[in-house]
Amino acid sequence: MEEVLQKPNINTTPIELMPDFRFAQSVDCVIFGYDGGEIKVLLIESDLPAYKGQWSLLGDVLHPDEDLDHASYRVLQERTGLSNMFLEQVKTFSAVNRHPAGRVITTAYLALVNVKDYQLQRQEHSLHWHSVSEITTMAFDHKLILDTCLLALKKKIQEEPIIFNLLDKKFSLRQLQQVFEAVLGIEFDRRNFRKKLFTTGMLKDEHEMETDVHHRPGKLYSFNPAAYEKIKGNSFVGLQF
Amino acid sequence: MEEVLQKPNINTTPIELMPDFRFAQSVDCVIFGYDGGEIKVLLIESDLPAYKGQWSLLGDVLHPDEDLDHASYRVLQERTGLSNMFLEQVKTFSAVNRHPAGRVITTAYLALVNVKDYQLQRQEHSLHWHSVSEITTMAFDHKLILDTCLLALKKKIQEEPIIFNLLDKKFSLRQLQQVFEAVLGIEFDRRNFRKKLFTTGMLKDEHEMETDVHHRPGKLYSFNPAAYEKIKGNSFVGLQF
DSSP states (O other), X not given: OHHHHTOSOGGGSOGGGOOOOOBEEEEXXXXXXXXXXXXXXXXXXXXXXXXXXXXXXXXXXXXXXXOHHHHHHHHHHHHHOOOSOEEEEEEEEOOTTSXXXXXXXXXXXEEEXXXXXXXXXXXXXXXXXXXXXXXXXXXXXXXXXXXXXXXHHHHHTTTSSOGGGGSOXXXXXXXXXXXXXXXXXXXXXXXXXXXXXXXXXXXXXXXXXXXXXXXXXXXXXXXXXXXXXXXXXXXXXXXXX | OHXXXXXXXXXXXXXXXXXOOOBEEEEEEEEEEEETTEEEEEEEEOOSGGGTTOEEOXXXXXXXXXXXHXXXXXXXXXXXXXXXXXXXXXXXXXXXXXXXXXXXXXXXXXXXXXXXXXXXXXXXXXXXXXXXXXXXXXXXTHHHHHHXXXXXXXXXXXXXXXXXXXXXXXXXXXXXXXXXXXXXXOOOOHHHHHHHHHHTTOEEEEEEEOOSOXXXXXXXXXXXXXXXXXXXXXXXXXXXX
16 A cells, blocks of 8 residues: 555545545644633643643544534534634644654644633533643643644734634723733733724724722723624735735 | 544543544645736646546645645645745645545645746646636635635735745836735735835845836845844734724
8 A cells, every 4th residue: 555655646646546544633622711811721631641641722533524613613512511602723733743643633723712601601620721821831732732823813813803702792991902912912002002993993882881890990892793894805904014 | 433433532532542543634735826917826637537627736645754744845846846935834624525535634735936937847747827817616625725825825915025935036116016916906006015115124126127128127126034034023013903
């Protein structure tokens, strides 16, 4: 079979000579949440002897009858009880020695959840939220996958209104700024931040005030998807470099 | 084995019970070039009976001893003779019925080459450049992959200075603007475009003029990577939505 596998091009190889189907495929979900001023990630303790005691991402192998999007959604639903969360493919990791069992190719997904929603629904006691900034090592190549997805998140919250997935439906501008700052690791000028956000037209005034806060209660807003749909078509955003 | 495969989580499955290694993995390269005012893509005629006469991307199955980046680079080098081109993973496609031979998961790579370089080096007569705008159907899910990579290209040329990969080392501002316009499908105001590009500091004056052109010869410039390295760290580019 080695001979067949070395054929240079899948396009010119007849079906009956298709190379071995010898890879395992998995998904790994990087589930981010925001809590206590920090970005957190939901992890499970690895049960693989090679990684005993280390933390790993939530994942599973691809089933024969599903695609990768389906598998990642299934993992999230089965393990967190949540559905309808933000979930998007980020990158596929394929280092030859990334898994002790053999060639397991894994596709990383970025998921954003409201920590409160998860806490209400969880039945799973082996899962824990970890501050992203405190994680140094993980099982497999999961630290690399985490870092890659964190970078993707930093980029993406500047391009699309996905950050609202980390907040309650109604939020104050102070909370919104804090989440942006926690993800990006930088501080914004309060006034410029608010001006910029209002300019987008995506914030809907809920005509309510915060309650149970230790500071002066702020007005509550919600995300207005219809306003975003209007500006979404402006695909050329100018040269960013 | 079906029982084992249905185990919910790879992390809690001992190595000896790892699910079947039953998937094939491939790479497909979307090789873009710029020629005659148009964005083109390098395609090969499919030899699979199911797709006889249709065009497909350049691809190959993953070898047991290489990762996906390596495989895509190998495909490009073997089939075009080019090396050192811009090459980047875009997305993995995994629809259950995407390949007639079974579960072949494919990872798409975006490659940018200078058509002239390719023409000098090619030995392969089965490969042809096609105008992206004229392609309606392709073998497998390759039209979907092409569309996905074209969208990624449109986004990416606004974020990173990768467009220079489509041009000669020395180019005029007219040529640079034409490539941007061809990729994005929009027209720029000449003066604003130049102002914007000069502001980046990335254009190096070569103190030469175009030759053999039918219009007034323009000054030639080259891309200055050092200037880009300086501004690259400014990761927060402002909210784009």
